[in-house]
Ligand code: GDP
């Protein structure tokens with residue numbers, strides 16, 4: 123049985139959590155392969171809302187395996203808080219949640235380095251979620267990292283304190299004022315480590331080999347989005363992992379030829395949280411309406427998300443990089459009531475009309491070129507079937523399918539599990 127991937131095609135927050143939850147019934151295993159608690163994946167069902175940061179979004183379904191893969195970075199403090207929050211739902215963590223021994227841990231000092239680095243950059247800051255993501259991946263690639271499996275060695279505390287000391291020197295190197303008590307942070311961390319030990323540590327690639335041999339179906343859940351990819355995103359305004367399809371191979375140990383469907387998920391418009399270029403960003407009433415109706419505030423940090431029209435140039439690029447086989451369009455309901463809806467089909471760049479992403483997307487000469495569509499006014503959240511979609515919306519969808527040459531198989535019309543139309 124093959125592995126399917128689900129990935130965000132924009133700058134994150136496309137609605138990955140909702141769709142993974144919707145699709146989970148079809149799979150045996152849901153696995154996160156990169157990122158960490160910078161992610162905020164929202165699930166809504168039975169009139170309740172849950173935000174997951176590290177735990178895969180299949181966790182609310184019975185008899186499913188939820189795996190945190192080797193490519194993920196874990197903050198035990200945040201993971202424990204997540205577990206406490208979902209316990210009320212009758213989730214049996216000991217049976218349904220496994221962690222890769224090869225996943226790296228976010229130490230309190232990683233978070234402090236993140237804060238110091240951002241502060242030292244002033245107005246050029248990345249706008250990181252301050253969860254310690256960058257510094258943890260730096261230690262991973264620098265071969266200094268602290269892995270979950272290290273906790274099984276007797277000398278783990280020595281390893282921890284050596285790394286922590288090194289980090290403290292680095293923090294003072296930044297020479298910025300930070301308000302923190304390391305001993306408080308460490309107490310909280312060590313308490314969380316005790317609880318982390320109650321979760322099953324596994325050699326996750328071996329487990330996935332076994333599941334594949336047993337013909338179990340696996341869905342890999344991406345975090346962030348393709349334009350935040352460390353290689354292909356809007357560098358340096360990106361996260362520190364490969365958010366694109368290849369990241370699932372390195373972040374789980376599944377081989378490229380075992381991958382079947384790649385589900386690419388995008389909003390019917392675009393949002394971005396944090397700094398960095400965003401060619402189709404709006405500063406007018408249309409943008410304000412997207413933000414208000416779409417309730418566009420970060421699920422992890424609560425920061426307002428910047429809003430803009432759909433960028434087809436960027437979307438085409440993301441589909442190509444990921445080898446997307448099926449598309450899912452989210453938050454379509456948010457655009458109801460707009461008199462017109464725009465799609466950026468090309469950029470004007472240094473006097474030329476182009477259809478590719480320039481090396482530096484922050485180049486001030488980039489100007490989006492739009493195609494205009496008539497809006498629709500129907501309340502989509504009431505619809506039960508994709509046959510009922512308004513004609514003007516169908517024109518919008520048909521245009522995108524034709525341009526991308528990939529079918530849009532889901533149109534999402536509300537945050538709830540049930541507000542999902544299959545095509
Ligand atoms: P993720 O990080 O990709 O999982 O996305 P987030 O959870 O950060 O952000 C998506 C937000 O949109 C959440 O608040 C969801 O509850 C909400 N959402 C998801 N799909 C839809 C939809 O089709 N319509 C509306 N109005 N909201 C949606």
Ligand code: IMO
Nearest residue numbers: 134135160161162249250251345346361395396
């Ligand atoms: P989900 O999985 C949206 C953004 C941050 C910042 C940049 C780097 O919910 O879609 P980091 O903390 O990773 O060093 O921040 O990336 N960012 C996200 N934006 N959704 C996310 O995750 C994000 N995770 C990180 O805002 O601009």
Ligand code: MG
Nearest residue numbers: 135162163421
């Ligand atoms: Mg999110």
